[in-house]
Amino acid sequence: DSGVTQTPKHLITATGQRVTLRCSPRSGDLSVYWYQQSLDQGLQFLIQYYNGEERAKGNILERFSAQQFPDLHSELNLSSLELGDSALYFCASSVSPTTGDIQYFGAGTRLSVL
Amino acid sequence: AQTVTQSQPEMSVQEAETVTLSCTYDTSESNYYLFWYKQPPSRQMILVIRQEAYKQQNATENRFSVNFQKAAKSFSLKISDSQLGDTAMYFCACPYSGAGSYQLTFGKGTKLSVIP
Numbered sequence: 001d002s003g004v005t006q007t008p009k010h011l012i013t014a015t016g017q018r019v020t021l022r023c024s025p026r027s028g029d030l031s032v033y034w035y036q037q038s039l040d041q042g043l044q045f046l047i048q049y050y051n052g053e054e055r056a057k058g059n060i061l062e063r064f065s066a067q068q069f070p071d072l073h074s075e076l077n078l079s080s081l082e083l084g085d086s087a088l089y090f091c092a093s094s095v096s097p098t099t100g101d102i103q104y105f106g107a108g109t110r111l112s113v114l
Numbered sequence: 115a116q117t118v119t120q121s122q123p124e125m126s127v128q129e130a131e132t133v134t135l136s137c138t139y140d141t142s143e144s145n146y147y148l149f150w151y152k153q154p155p156s157r158q159m160i161l162v163i164r165q166e167a168y169k170q171q172n173a174t175e176n177r178f179s180v181n182f183q184k185a186a187k188s189f190s191l192k193i194s195d196s197q198l199g200d201t202a203m204y205f206c207a208c209p210y211s212g213a214g215s216y217q218l219t220f221g222k223g224t225k226l227s228v229i230p
């Protein structure tokens with residue numbers, strides 16, 4: 001168990017809908033990262049937060065947004081869902097956004113858009 | 115931008131044998147780390163080993179070791195005495211860090227099957 005908690009484990013929804021994925025980082029970790037794993041694109045970095053502040057954006061679509069709350073948990077919001085958004089979404093956390101810090105991953109949320 | 119290449123999409127190894135997974139990377143950073151993560155069928159991403167680029171000595175964690183060639187930008191993972199539980203996808207990762215930011219760039223992965 002990495003100590004990073006993601007809910008829900010599975011999510012099935014329809015095109016055009018909106019969903020929220022939730023992540024609780026390891027105790028003591030201030031930095032949260034979101035990654036998307038799809039069959040054709042592999043693991044792609046989406047966005048990073050540190051202590052409530054957005055620090056880096058990767059290949060995140062405009063239909064997607066995220067935030068990190070004062071208690072350090074984070075939510076990834078996906079809206080106007082398309083079939084191509086079906087993927088495994090991972091949250092990871094680390095103590096700080098310092099190169100070399102180990103990122104610990106949650107078990108992921110499997111999103112299926114039908 | 116960082117790029118990470120894993121040239122072996124699939125590999126197999128007999129139980130108790132040794133196998134080496136290849137990874138090459140490209141980075142503009144001068145001080146960096148490299149990582150190998152494992153993703154078993156459970157989907158959980160698990161850190162296998164971490165290498166500090168400024169250290170000459172190759173990292174070792176029990177049966178897992180790396181062969182780090184900085185000039186060649188090569189970072190291979192050697193698994194000794196392979197066990198059935200080593201069956202998984204293995205991903206090489208190279209970080210990119212900026213002002214207060216930090217992200218991992220992953221290779222496409224190598225699917226390793228350990229055969230009894």
